[in-house]
Amino acid sequence: MTEPVDELVPALRHGAPSDSSQLLSEMLRIRFFEEEVQQLFSLNLVRGSTHLMQGQEAIPVGVSSVLFKTDTMTCTYRGHGAVLAKGAAMDACFGEILGRAGGLCKGRGGSMHLTDVSVGALGSNAIVGAHLPISVGAALTSKLRRTGSVSVAFLGDGATNIGTFHESVNMAAVWKLPVIFVIENNQYGEYSPVAATTPISRLADRSVSYGIPGVFVDGNDVVSVRAVTIQALERARSGLGPTLIEANTYRQVGHSRSDPGAYRPEGELDAWLLKDPILQLQNAMIASDPQATSHIALVREQVKLEVIQARDRALSWPEPPVEARFEDVYS
Amino acid sequence: MTEPVDELVPALRHGAPSDSSQLLSEMLRIRFFEEEVQQLFSLNLVRGSTHLMQGQEAIPVGVSSVLFKTDTMTCTYRGHGAVLAKGAAMDACFGEILGRAGGLCKGRGGSMHLTDVSVGALGSNAIVGAHLPISVGAALTSKLRRTGSVSVAFLGDGATNIGTFHESVNMAAVWKLPVIFVIENNQYGEYSPVAATTPISRLADRSVSYGIPGVFVDGNDVVSVRAVTIQALERARSGLGPTLIEANTYRQVGHSRSDPGAYRPEGELDAWLLKDPILQLQNAMIASDPQATSHIALVREQVKLEVIQARDRALSWPEPPVEARFEDVYS
Amino acid sequence: MTDLINYRQIIAVAIADAMRIDPDVILIGEDVGAAGGAFKTTVGLFDEFGPERVLDTPISEQAIVGAALGAAITGMRPVAEIMFADFAGVCFDQIANQVAKYRYMTGGQVSVPMTIRMANGAGSGFGAQHSQPAENWFLNVPGLKIVVPATVEDLYGLLRSAIADDNPVLVFEHKNLFAIKGHVPYGETEFVPIGVAAVVRTGSDVTIVATQQMRYRAVEAAAILETEGISAAVIDPRTLVPFDDATVISSLQETSRLLVVQEAPESGSWGASLVSRVVTGHFELLDAPPVLISAENIPVPYAADMEEAWLPSVQDIVSAARKQCAY
Amino acid sequence: MTDLINYRQIIAVAIADAMRIDPDVILIGEDVGAAGGAFKTTVGLFDEFGPERVLDTPISEQAIVGAALGAAITGMRPVAEIMFADFAGVCFDQIANQVAKYRYMTGGQVSVPMTIRMANGAGSGFGAQHSQPAENWFLNVPGLKIVVPATVEDLYGLLRSAIADDNPVLVFEHKNLFAIKGHVPYGETEFVPIGVAAVVRTGSDVTIVATQQMRYRAVEAAAILETEGISAAVIDPRTLVPFDDATVISSLQETSRLLVVQEAPESGSWGASLVSRVVTGHFELLDAPPVLISAENIPVPYAADMEEAWLPSVQDIVSAARKQCAY
């Protein structure tokens, strides 16, 4: 692990220096948010489908902890965490998932489409891989305008098999664009284990096709994720081009709505629960400072409150006025 | 170079054992064919566009020299050579390019679409990369039906950057299908040199993404092409899956119709003309047997005659009856 | 003897029946096998037919469709699943430029006996990229047949007909109809043919033409209209290509009024094409201007009321028919 | 002062003019730069604006369109080239599901000021995968504007308007019109607006609506009809979405007869949609059944006579108009 290059590391979203406590709180925000969404879904307050990411929080948090607001980010339908970590208002995220007027997208997008351009969250996409070329375009703007901003694209392990992945990484590489492709390898694409759809086990090796670095990292270790991101950012900002990061993790919940998870081998989930990123960070904090236990409890409480309040605010919002559906389609 | 595995190597199309003379004659058939097409095009007898492959003949000839008729093959708009080498009747190839009733596709396809299913030539495709998944499907049939047939797909260097390439090789690899992907690296995609569009120089390295062998070969040396094909065939027929072959060559002519070739660096063409696959094979034949000169002259004469006669037959054919255009669309 | 079964479940029944009688039939798609399908529409097939005939694929729609095409032209009879019809966008080239044209462009050297199944339609809050009437994207592409079944029986029959057809057929399974119930057609050997409309209800004042979700709204509207003394025929074309104009025309001979309701924007839709064919070919049949009720010309919005407003409603149909009959 | 220039050449002129006044405009596509375009439609741009603003890409249409979208939402105003319109098939998802919907789905957070240029059309022997009226593929996708210029002046103006527009616009350049001549509009600051039809010729007996190649055949037909005493108006909509119905209706007020000619099969076409809108909205205007002359419902064949037969001919238009006027 490299030492963070100080001038390249922005403060965390809340302005505080990026310490463990901050990272923990960011992960908890996502964890509790997702748990609430799950609850709201079971109460029939969320339409269609929703894709949660409990267990994968260290990846967006580790990455975003070293991004500037001006850096951009695209992600997938399983993107609540990425959008929150990039700095979108939590109530507006809830609001969008609930289809309310105050939602990030005025209730027109839904759970799979959280987007907040003002914080650089350029879009969650419901078509596997379709956001990848969009992230290439954002990086192109950065290069042409010399803004120094970096474009991050999160994608699933399964998405590395679709055409846009190949075209996007290739284009970014040949133009040496400032993009970081972060594979959230949660071991499954829907119900298919990686090995059933992908003939290699180290997805980062796909970097060879593009002559760029391929980095494998423990995606449940937020500090490691941050470290590899810093290296990739350096490379990107120096004009050397993209990096492909594979962050190994596990989706602790179903793929979407009703998924009993029958495809999981016995014991697999339990083993991964022991490697839960939040649990691990908490353990590390306690190991280095036994007093941390109470601090952690406090953080959890505070975050829980923030989440509940954000949820309740969103629930208090009206549905969008039905006439508003004709807005924003042609100007 | 491995020794050919005898029982796996079919006789050449004409039934004779595959010796140099045979390989030479196959390459000359393509060379002279393409020269005639160029001529017909300049006489305005070919509509739309035509993509010739002078200089690249060793690749389809080397590959097809060890294929059975029951093996299948897909190729690109620059596929006259591949289709001829696979055994399609030459007059019907001319006929198709001329849009005549006797053409391979009854004049409905054209220069970019030579297809002769009866000899396993499953189609030339005008959409870059679009034939690759089709070749995967042909291999799937082979696997399910246990026919032992192998599916060959020729593609250009530029085509390795399109999504279907990635999806197709991945699917073939994960299912261990009997496919051989042969990149005809002729240094350019239209007017763009490989380096302008592709961040790596050895395209065979893209095999790493799929956990399959990537083989680089001198595509102007017909014997080497044949040798690597034999290895790939063995692998395919043993159920081990696909191989990615990169055959290095040069397109001695323009991309299509009117292409002055201004993008070629000074001297490049001349250097490659010295490495012309036909010239090289002739030189090798003469080197090993000085008497070969007259034999070569004879072969050239015979092939020329065959080509002229095929061309003239095709020219004598009528256009397809215009009412026939309604056939074969719904059955 | 028939059992009650729903629209979702009948799909696996139809595919299984086809697979049992024809060893060339294979199923290929994302999670169609071990997991029984993202919509649980292929449950049981993997167990019965095994991994050679029920193939789970990578997330590679272009390869799925292209591989099905390659298999089709070499002797198999593949059924490819594209989970949501919206994903037809990522493999549009394979469907429109390859599958649709292969037979024609090769001068008819081989036929292309393949089926592509996809879940289309709005109404359940999946958002703009998972709710589209993608069947309309392919109308202008010669070489494809397109079916849009609304009932369990039609879905069974048309799926069997599609699989048996030597042409490529796109089968759209409407995901808002998954719970519709109907009967398993045990032992049938004749299937609902492609290209034949169903007269859901006869009527003498107005001919309402509608598919899938809208068919049910049309039937509801017709019941309301009846109480007002308006006799509405309801025709479900069931197939969009080739379209059964004759059944519509024959109803118009009685009603002289055409009302088309569709879950799709107007521009480039099957409904507009039908209206156009009727007025260009049978102008004299019409006593009133034809009416086309379409979905709104915006992406499908997520919020519940907005999405419902996007769809034509029973009330829209009733009002339009009323006005048309008063013309 | 204007010089004579052709349809092929005016494209680079329009793009250069746009690039000179707006540094956000960039051009991106396969061989658009150093080589000046596969059709030589972008010659000179690379020399004037350099490799940062004129970008040669890999053969990756999905990445081309997606990158243009990503650049558009972050401050650029990209012009993407998809060489042949048929290749829109490989990037259909990016155009229909991403570009078209981005602004709407995000609640209007940003606009999507981008242009996608593509060469469409049949008539020159490129075969079924390089000759299609792909403009029809996108009619049912809300969120896109679609223009189909037929003249040098319209191409210049509409391309400028497209680039200046804050919505995504698809520009179809008909490759069989490349040799058409017209004038360079020096120093213009107002451009042919999107959504406004051109009345090519007024007339009192029949209104012929046609775009691009068919516009010229319509004009030829009108000249022949004139010799027979039939006065035909010819309207070129120039834009397919949003369609200028008003100009057509206003001509119909005089002629009462609608004849649409299109280089596309009927099903799911813009022509059928126009006929449908006219009869559903303005039935009373019509004194005769509207006529829709379409290309044939088969892939575009290669052989010369077959391809020509696929296209509607001048004679088809003349006969139809004659019959319609005798109604």
Ligand SMILES: Cc1ncc(C[n+]2csc(CCOP(=O)(O)OP(=O)(O)O)c2C)c(N)n1
């Ligand atoms: C083009 C496309 N194909 C299929 C789907 C359906 N789908 C949604 S999520 C998913 C699995 C994606 O797996 P992965 O990339 O590993 O991401 P994860 O869901 O595990 O985060 C699939 C197949 C889709 N949305 N888009």
Ligand SMILES: Cc1ncc(C[n+]2csc(CCOP(=O)(O)OP(=O)(O)O)c2C)c(N)n1
């Ligand atoms: C999807 C698609 N994009 C673009 C084209 C236009 N095009 C035809 S040939 C070609 C270059 C292909 O280069 P390469 O793969 O190296 O093959 P080569 O022509 O050199 O044999 C391009 C871009 C096409 N036919 N299809």
Ligand SMILES: [Mg+2]
């Ligand atoms: Mg995954």
Ligand SMILES: [Mg+2]
């Ligand atoms: Mg090449």
